[in-house]
Amino acid sequence: MEQMKETVLEYIVDEYLDEDDEDEVFYDSPLISSGIVDSFSMVSLKRFIENKYSIKLPDEEATPEAFDTVNSICKLVNKHLG
Amino acid sequence: MSNIGSYEERTQYFNWDIAKDILDWKEGELLNIGAICSDRICNRGDGKKTALIWEGFGDKSARYTFDDLRVYSNGFAKFLSEQGIEPGDRVCLFMDKIPSLYFSFLGVLKMGAIAQPLFSAFGDESLEVRLASAGTRAIFTTRKHVRKVRKIKDRLPNLEKIIVVEGNPDKLKEGEIFFDVENSPRVEEFDVYHSSPETPSVLHYTSGTTGQPKGALHVHNSIWGQALTTSWVLDLKDDDIYWCTADPGWVTGTSYGIIGPWALGATQCVLDSGFTSSRWYKFIQDNRITVWYSAPTAIRALMKDGNELVGDFDLSSLRNLASVGEPLNAEAVIWSGEVFDGLQFHDTFWQTETGAMMITNYPGMEIRPGSMGKPFPGIKAAVLDLDTHEPIDEAGKVGLIAFRPGWPSMFRQYWKQPDTYRSKFVGASENAMPDELRTNPDLWYVSGDRASIDKDGYYWFVGRDDDVINTGGHLVGPFEIESALVEHEAIAEAAAVGKPDKVNMEVVKAFVTLKPGFEPSDDLELDIMNFIRKRLSPLAMPQEIEYRDKLPKTRSGKIVRRYLRAIEWGEDVGDMSSLSDE
Numbered sequence: 246m247e248q249m250k251e252t253v254l255e256y257i258v259d260e261y262l263d264e265d266d267e268d269e270v271f272y273d274s275p276l277i278s279s280g281i282v283d284s285f286s287m288v289s290l291k292r293f294i295e296n297k298y299s300i301k302l303p304d305e306e307a308t309p310e311a312f313d314t315v316n317s318i319c320k321l322v323n324k325h326l327g
Numbered sequence: 328m329s330n331i332g333s334y335e336e337r338t339q340y341f342n343w344d345i346a347k348d349i350l351d352w353k354e355g356e357l358l359n360i361g362a363i364c365s366d367r368i369c370n371r372g373d374g375k376k377t378a379l380i381w382e383g384f385g386d387k388s389a390r391y392t393f394d395d396l397r398v399y400s401n402g403f404a405k406f407l408s409e410q411g412i413e414p415g416d417r418v419c420l421f422m423d424k425i426p427s428l429y430f431s432f433l434g435v436l437k438m439g440a441i442a443q444p445l446f447s448a449f450g451d452e453s454l455e456v457r458l459a460s461a462g463t464r465a466i467f468t469t470r471k472h473v474r475k476v477r478k479i480k481d482r483l484p485n486l487e488k489i490i491v492v493e494g495n496p497d498k499l500k501e502g503e504i505f506f507d508v509e510n511s512p513r514v515e516e517f518d519v520y521h522s523s524p525e526t527p528s529v530l531h532y533t534s535g536t537t538g539q540p541k542g543a544l545h546v547h548n549s550i551w552g553q554a555l556t557t558s559w560v561l562d563l564k565d566d567d568i569y570w571c572t573a574d575p576g577w578v579t580g581t582s583y584g585i586i587g588p589w590a591l592g593a594t595q596c597v598l599d600s601g602f603t604s605s606r607w608y609k610f611i612q613d614n615r616i617t618v619w620y621s622a623p624t625a626i627r628a629l630m631k632d633g634n635e636l637v638g639d640f641d642l643s644s645l646r647n648l649a650s651v652g653e654p655l656n657a658e659a660v661i662w663s664g665e666v667f668d669g670l671q672f673h674d675t676f677w678q679t680e681t682g683a684m685m686i687t688n689y690p691g692m693e694i695r696p697g698s699m700g701k702p703f704p705g706i707k708a709a710v711l712d713l714d715t716h717e718p719i720d721e722a723g724k725v726g727l728i729a730f731r732p733g734w735p736s737m738f739r740q741y742w743k744q745p746d747t748y749r750s751k752f753v754g755a756s757e758n759a760m761p762d763e764l765r766t767n768p769d770l771w772y773v774s775g776d777r778a779s780i781d782k783d784g785y786y787w788f789v790g791r792d793d794d795v796i797n798t799g800g801h802l803v804g805p806f807e808i809e810s811a812l813v814e815h816e817a818i819a820e821a822a823a824v825g826k827p828d829k830v831n832m833e834v835v836k837a838f839v840t841l842k843p844g845f846e847p848s849d850d851l852e853l854d855i856m857n858f859i860r861k862r863l864s865p866l867a868m869p870q871e872i873e874y875r876d877k878l879p880k881t882r883s884g885k886i887v888r889r890y891l892r893a894i895e896w897g898e899d900v901g902d903m904s905s906l907s908d909e
Contacts, residue, residue: 260857263474279384280423280601283448284628285799285865288834289856296849304829308632309603 254315272316277309300325329690331559341704346551361436362519364589365396380596401514403434414439419466423447424599427492431467439520443530446576452862455479457532470494524548531578533679534804536793542742543679552683552736557587562690570596571620578679604632608640615644622652624799626659627830637666649673652800653832654788657697682736686786699786707731716753722782729771794888796825811862817845824892837869847874
């Protein structure tokens with residue numbers, strides 16, 4: 246689980262924050278509600294996770310709430326990893 | 328009793344001067360949107376009334392009175408004048424929905440310059456295209472977004488002033504200016520620019536099928552259309568608390584998120600935070616919002632999160648709901664009636680070019696779920712035959728939505744593109760200039776959308792008449808996406824079309840062929856998606872990429888988007904005899 250959190254967090258920092266961004270992101274930092282990741286960009290984040298873990302996340306479960314923190318994302322991924 | 332009262336009577340006895348009566352505006356008074364929305368409200372004795380209730384992410388919140396609006400917009404106006412910005416110059420506003428966005432918009436107008444608001448999620452390429460087109464002289468932005476400006480500024484010789492309005496001034500680069508209006512001396516007096524009705528006010532960029540985005544130029548006279556539709560359709564009254572969810576980077580956010588409500592002296596709310604259903608419901612509950620103007624995409628996202636969540640909040644303050652951006656499906660209208668104590672969303676149809684609502688549902692009028700409603704009083708609308716361009720009398724027959732020119736908020740030109748402007752009018756003579764076109768009552772302005780009219784005069788939206796993609800209520804031009812796609816190292820050719828989406832109506836899908844040495848893969852698809860997201864915007868990012876060996880083309884080599892789009896929508900592809908066999 247920790248490894249997964251690290252991977253997802255690293256991807257978010259690389260893709261959605263700029264190099265000189267002063268915002269720090271942690272496992273429990275809000276992503277969607279803070280505006281770091283908007284609802285359209287969430288699609289590419291979802292795609293990354295699906296590719297990385299070879300799973301398919303149903304649209305009805307990939308809600309802004311479920312994607313709002315690294316912790317909640319990893320919880321959803323784990324559910325689908327069985 | 329609603330402000331409009333009887334739609335039929337209003338239509339019968341209509342003239343645009345009613346808007347001036349509502350504002351108690353007399354001929355000879357100053358006609359400047361910036362001053363009408365701030366100074367004038369104070370002059371009538373409402374300076375202490377709350378103008379803006381703002382909440383940001385986390386616990387950030389602030390309240391501003393109309394007197395604050397007056398003083399802070401004066402501050403921006405004075406600052407620009409001192410920087411040498413002249414009336415008529417284009418000043419870009421490139422920031423999230425922070426209070427300074429609203430103050431600076433009014434300030435730009437007060438000193439006679441043209442406000443050019445741009446969606447803050449635009450990437451550097453989208454920003455550059457629009458700033459270059461407008462010859463923008465100054466840009467207001469924030470610490471977060473100034474990075475994008477830095478990447479492109481050397482290619483924009485007209486861009487002389489880069490002004491950062493919040494954050495740490497020590498982080499600025501050489502040549503950038505810091506201006507925090509709330510921590511600067513209050514500017515109680517400013518000699519507002521004496522604009523005429525035809526003085527340019529706002530330049531909004533909108534996408535078309537071909538070429539780069541076009542700047543739709545509006546004038547100070549637009550305020551009459553915006554104020555009257557706000558009064559009659561949104562039904563704002565003195566004690567309402569109003570929330571327009573749109574971003575002022577798009578026309579709804581200026582026409583109905585600034586101009587209309589503040590011209591009437593209404594209190595409005597702004598939420599500058601990412602979307603989650605519970606956050607939105609809490610915002611309505613906490614601020615006792617009474618009138619809510621939102622978008623179908625948001626409404627469908629709320630629907631998706633279920634009815635149970637609605638019950639967790641006290642939304643009893645709501646009394647009028649309206650929607651804009653794309654057609655509101657019947658299910659969403661019916662759903663809102665079920666969960667919001669009988670209140671149904673009133674769909675409103677208009678576009679960047681029209682500046683104000685054109686066909687809408689009205690308080691007190693029967694809503695037919697899925698219908699656009701009826702033309703606003705004073706608007707002469709029709710659907711035109713697709714071939715002859717004559718108005719259609721037959722109920723239910725599909726044609727082009729068109730309007731007779733002359734309403735106050737009509738756009739006055741596409742920035743420096745008179746030929747493109749002319750092409751929007753049916754019946755225009757070959758060399759007619761914008762001023763002739765917009766005042767000729769014998770022409771039709773064609774919106775680019777298709778609809779039918781039923782026997783009772785209700786309009787029913789059918790779809791776009793071109794290849795422009797309407798995603799989440801925002802128009803995205805396929806050409807702009809395709810141009811960016813072929814800049815990716817792996818892509819040889821590209822076509823972008825809209826594909827159906829339950830929440831956003833349409834999302835972008837790209838068809839690409841790859842250069843030698845590149846193989847289709849999931850990782851490449853993600854790389855291309857992120858490439859477009861950063862260069863253009865999240866809206867323009869393809870949500871699906873289909874790899875093809877070749878793209879359908881005409882014999883002259885032009886990619887046939889309509890073929891690809893028809894397949895996505897499960898429609899008849901039509902006559903494809905002109906396609907190349909290659």
